[in-house]
Each structure stands twice: as C-alpha cells, then as structure tokens.
Amino acid sequence: MAADSKTFIFTPDAVPPLPAFSQAVVSGGRVYASGNIGCDKNFKIVEGGVQAQTRAALENLSIVLKASGSGLEHIVKANVYLVNMPVNFTLMNEIYLQFFDKDKMPARTCVGVIALPMGADVEIECVAEVAAQ
Structure with missing residues (x-):
C-alpha cells in the first residue's frame, strides 16, 4: 500500500x-480513530467522573468519525x-450502551490500566468502516 493511500483526518x-498523533487516519476503507478521553477542547477533563468522561469521549469520537466519512454505527x-x-466498569458501560444499537454492538475490548493521560478515567479508540457513498 502506497503512503499516499492514507488520509489524515483533522x-x-x-x-x-x-x-504526536492524528485524530484519525482513513486507509483501505477503514477509519482508525485515535484514543479519546473525556476532555474539552482546552484539554480540561470534564467533571462528573467516568460517566461524564465516557459521554464526552464518545461524543468527540463521533465527531471525528463523521469527519472521516463514518459514524459510531460503523464501528467494527x-x-x-x-x-x-x-x-468504573459498570458505570462506563451504562453510558457506552446509550451510544449503540443493542442488537448491533461493535466488538470490544476493555482493559484496566494504571493511569491515562491528564488523569482521565477512560479512553476509547476504534476502527470503523467508511460509510458507503
């Protein structure tokens, strides 16, 4: 695959x-979205704990996916x-489930970590399909 076959999303x-990274990269009909934490555009962690941070991370991820020609519904x-x-697992899931059709949940891995950037409680990344044109 040639280097110019990638589209860098901003x-x-x-x-x-x-x-050190792009919001997402589109290559081979897929969107590879970087990790999103629950912060605002000034990199301030949103208040309200893991649930508010999960909501903010998924909302930002949705914006990046849309700019990539995709959406949350296309996450693989x-x-x-x-x-x-x-x-935090159950609390995060309560919000996470609100963003997806319960009959079409993407594959997912959840990993416990010691720490995340800026003191965040959750970070979410994904691979999604580019929506059919």
Whole structure:
C-alpha cells in the first residue's frame, strides 16, 4: 500500500490532537480513530467522573468519525482503557450502551490500566468502516 493511500483526518469541531498523533487516519476503507478521553477542547477533563468522561469521549469520537466519512454505527472494533476497573466498569458501560444499537454492538475490548493521560478515567479508540457513498 502506497503512503499516499492514507488520509489524515483533522476536524476543528473535535478536541484537537496532540502533535504526536492524528485524530484519525482513513486507509483501505477503514477509519482508525485515535484514543479519546473525556476532555474539552482546552484539554480540561470534564467533571462528573467516568460517566461524564465516557459521554464526552464518545461524543468527540463521533465527531471525528463523521469527519472521516463514518459514524459510531460503523464501528467494527472498539478498545476501552479504564482506570479503576472494579469501580468504573459498570458505570462506563451504562453510558457506552446509550451510544449503540443493542442488537448491533461493535466488538470490544476493555482493559484496566494504571493511569491515562491528564488523569482521565477512560479512553476509547476504534476502527470503523467508511460509510458507503
């Protein structure tokens, strides 16, 4: 695959990416979205704990996917990184489930981690299909 077959996504509507990565990359009919934490455009973690952060992360991910020609409904695989798994797993899932059709849930892995950037409680990344034109 040639290097020019990748499209690097940037949308000013979403939380800006740090200099070390892109919001997403489209290649081979798939969108590879970088991890999203629950923060605002000024990189301030939203208040309200893991549930508010999960909502903010998924809302930002949705914006990035839309800019990539996709959407949450086209996610094939999601990865969730969660601080304090015993406490936060059920709380995160309560919000996560609100964003997807219960009969069409993407494949998902949830990993407990020691820490996330900026003290976040949750980070979500995904691979999605580009929507049919």
